[in-house]
Amino acid sequence: MSREYLNALWELTKRELRRKYARSYLGILWSVFYPLARMALVVFLFTHIFSKPIDRYPAYYFTGYLLYEFFYVAVYTSVTTLRDNKNLIIKSKLPREMFILSRVNTAFINFGLGCIPYVGVLLFYKAQPSLISFLVVFDVFFLWLFVSGVAYLVSILYVFVRDTKNIVQHLLSILRFFVAMFYAKEWVAPGVQKFIEYNPPYVFIKVARDMVIYGVMPELAYLLKMIIYGISFFVIGKFIFNKCKDNVLVRL
Amino acid sequence: MNFFKLNKNDLFVISQLAHKDKSRENSSNFLGQIWQILDPFINTFVLVMVFGVMFKNKRFVNYPVYVATGIMFYNLFSTGTKNCLNALSGNKNFLIKAQLDKTIYVKEKVFVALINFGYSFLIYLGVMIAYRVPFRITMLLVIPDVLLLISLVYGFGKILSIVNALFADITYFHEIFLLFIFYGSALFFDPSRVAPVLQFLLSLNPIYLSIAIARISIIDGIVPPYTLWIKLLLYSATFYWIGNIVFKKGSENIVAKL
Numbered sequence: 001m002s003r004e005y006l007n008a009l010w011e012l013t014k015r016e017l018r019r020k021y022a023r024s025y026l027g028i029l030w031s032v033f034y035p036l037a038r039m040a041l042v043v044f045l046f047t048h049i050f051s052k053p054i055d056r057y058p059a060y061y062f063t064g065y066l067l068y069e070f071f072y073v074a075v076y077t078s079v080t081t082l083r084d085n086k087n088l089i090i091k092s093k094l095p096r097e098m099f100i101l102s103r104v105n106t107a108f109i110n111f112g113l114g115c116i117p118y119v120g121v122l123l124f125y126k127a128q129p130s131l132i133s134f135l136v137v138f139d140v141f142f143l144w145l146f147v148s149g150v151a152y153l154v155s156i157l158y159v160f161v162r163d164t165k166n167i168v169q170h171l172l173s174i175l176r177f178f179v180a181m182f183y184a185k186e187w188v189a190p191g192v193q194k195f196i197e198y199n200p201p202y203v204f205i206k207v208a209r210d211m212v213i214y215g216v217m218p219e220l221a222y223l224l225k226m227i228i229y230g231i232s233f234f235v236i237g238k239f240i241f242n243k244c245k246d247n248v249l250v251r252l
Numbered sequence: 253m254n255f256f257k258l259n260k261n262d263l264f265v266i267s268q269l270a271h272k273d274k275s276r277e278n279s280s281n282f283l284g285q286i287w288q289i290l291d292p293f294i295n296t297f298v299l300v301m302v303f304g305v306m307f308k309n310k311r312f313v314n315y316p317v318y319v320a321t322g323i324m325f326y327n328l329f330s331t332g333t334k335n336c337l338n339a340l341s342g343n344k345n346f347l348i349k350a351q352l353d354k355t356i357y358v359k360e361k362v363f364v365a366l367i368n369f370g371y372s373f374l375i376y377l378g379v380m381i382a383y384r385v386p387f388r389i390t391m392l393l394v395i396p397d398v399l400l401l402i403s404l405v406y407g408f409g410k411i412l413s414i415v416n417a418l419f420a421d422i423t424y425f426h427e428i429f430l431l432f433i434f435y436g437s438a439l440f441f442d443p444s445r446v447a448p449v450l451q452f453l454l455s456l457n458p459i460y461l462s463i464a465i466a467r468i469s470i471i472d473g474i475v476p477p478y479t480l481w482i483k484l485l486l487y488s489a490t491f492y493w494i495g496n497i498v499f500k501k502g503s504e505n506i507v508a509k510l
Contacts, residue, residue: 024421037428045435048447050306166287170294177298189305 008094012102017109031113035065039121042182054184056125059213064181064205066114071147071201072172074107078151079158079165086252096245097238100155104148122212130215136208142230143204149237156241159248179205200229262356269343269360270367273335289371292327293379296320299440307441317383317471322439324376325463328369328398329405330430335361336409337416337423340506347507354503358413362406369398385471393469393476400488401462407488407495414502417510433459458487 021027039062047057054060078100082089085099122129158164178195179202185193196202203225210218258266296319304315312318339357340347347354380387415422436453437460443451454460461484468476 024424025419026421026424030421030424034424034428038431041428041432042435045432045446045450048450049441049445163283166283170287170291174294174298177302183302183306187306188302192301192305 005095005098009098009101009105012094012098013105013109016102016106020106028113031110032116035062035069035114036117036121038065039117046182050183050187052184052187056127056213059121059125059127060209061182062118062121063209063213064179066111066118067143067205067208068176068179068181068201069114070107070111070143071150071204072176073110074104074147075150075154076169076172077103077107079154079168081151081155082159082248083252089252090249096248097152097241100151100241101148104144104151107147108144127213128215129212132215132217133212136211139204139207139211139226142226145230145234146200146204149233149235152237152241153233156244156248159244159251175199175201178202181205198225200225200233203229258359262353262359265352265356266360266363269346269357270364273360273364285368285371288331288368289375292320292323292372293375295323295327296379299323303440312442314383314385314471317379317385318467319440320376320379321466321470322437322463324369324372325401325466326434326437326439326459327372328365328401329433329459331368332362332365332402332405333409333412333426334430335365336405336412337426339409339413340417340503341413341420341510344507344510347510354506355410355499358406358409358499362402362409365405366398366402380470386473388470388473390469390473390475394466397462397465397469397484400484401459403492404458404488407491407493410495410499411491414498414506417502417506433457436460437463439463455483458484461487 017028021030024030026033039058042061042065043058047053081099081103082096088094089096089099154164154168178192178199180188180196185196185202188196203222207218207222207226210216210222296316299319300316307315336358339361340354343357346352346357412422412426436450436457438446438454443454443460446454461480465476465480465484468474468480
């Protein structure tokens with residue numbers, strides 16, 4: 001990756017960020033406060049509903065929420081990228097995947113800002129980090145690969161099938177319930193448990209929870225899944241994107 | 253219909269605006285609307301799958317129908333109010349060029365939500381049959397229930413459309429608020445299981461009130477207690493009234509502020 005490439009990517013990302021908060025007063029501060037407000041709300045509502053407690057529930061929920069939200073925002077906003085940037089794609093010689101990555105990175109910055117209150121919550125609820133916690137950067141890295149791969153796929157699919165937007169939106173809101181965000185995986189029916197275990201976003205969430213909140217090494221199976229999902233989705237996504245990206249112009 | 257002061261011309265404008273909205277949202281109209289109609293049942297299915305075991309409870313005679321009823325009413329509220337957010341700010345050009353009564357933009361958004369609710373209700377009847385909930389005469393009480401909720405949505409939507417034109421951050425607040433309503437309307441759990449404070453809050457939540465009325469009259473097949481009706485009526489009337497005032501004052505030179 002050359003310097004010009006990274007520069008252009010950064011400019012595109014800044015443009016996305018500006019657009020996102022164009023009409024808002026609080027602007028980028030929302031990315032910090034919104035996750036915190038959401039956590040407070042869920043904790044307030046759910047602490048009493050479940051008969052069994054979850055260890056350090058606020059941190060537990062916050063981890064799941066932040067990672068899932070990164071996935072959600074990145075994929076959801078990527079769907080229409082190619083059409084939204086139609087003019088720029090036609091006129092400039094920028095590589096087309098850059099537009100997708102700029103949306104993924106916008107979501108990533110959003111995620112990064114959400115991590116500020118997250119650290120506070122970890123401290124407040126006395127999470128037990130250890131040296132293992134630093135390994136979470138790998139988890140985030142593979143999540144980024146996974147998310148980018150999915151973003152490539154949906155953005156191309158949208159050019160061919162316009163209903164992709166609806167379908168993706170619904171799938172994302174369905175998957176949200178299968179990542180054990182605010183409940184424990186063990187509480188659901190065995191069949192559903194199996195499904196959650198293989199649900200990619202859950203894998204990243206589980207690994208992050210184990211490492212950051214409880215300071216332990218996740219089971220090997222999860223680590224393997226994390227690597228496999230990250231790499232395979234990225235490779236497949238990028239491959240298909242590169243194959244189709246020249247056909248898209250006529251269809252936009 | 254006179255309650256909303258609609259005549260034939262208004263209905264025509266509404267249907268045209270609704271059509272415009274639909275074709276903007278989904279390039280293939282048909283599938284897009286199908287999604288919206290199916291949405292409550294997809295959600296129900298997911299919630300039942302995830303929480304069916306967790307909240308297994310003797311009090312839940314019919315968990316899937318219990319959840320579906322809640323989701324349907326929640327969806328009516330959430331899509332209705334969410335649509336209203338953009339009633340004015342999304343129709344800027346119309347506001348400048350057309351000399352229409354401005355409330356029509358809000359009415360149109362509520363109307364679309366209501367139509368989708370109507371279609372969803374047909375599927376809901378199927379769900380009732382599948383889970384052997386008998387059709388009883390008390391079911392008809394859903395009609396006044398929906399009307400009350402709709403006038404609440406209409407009043408609330410009017411306020412939202414004005415506020416959104418002046419203060420765009422309301423979208424974020426509304427999102428948090430909807431989340432609060434989603435979790436705070438006992439859609440998928442038994443209200444008697446939550447902390448007493450929350451139970452009290454729940455009894456103040458108009459969405460929950462409308463859901464409770466629907467559940468009692470459909471699943472239990474009895475006439476819901478009048479206290480529920482009175483509370484809901486008070487909410488609807490208040491919101492309808494406040495919405496009117498806010499909208500009248502706020503929409504005067506709204507074009508300049510957009």
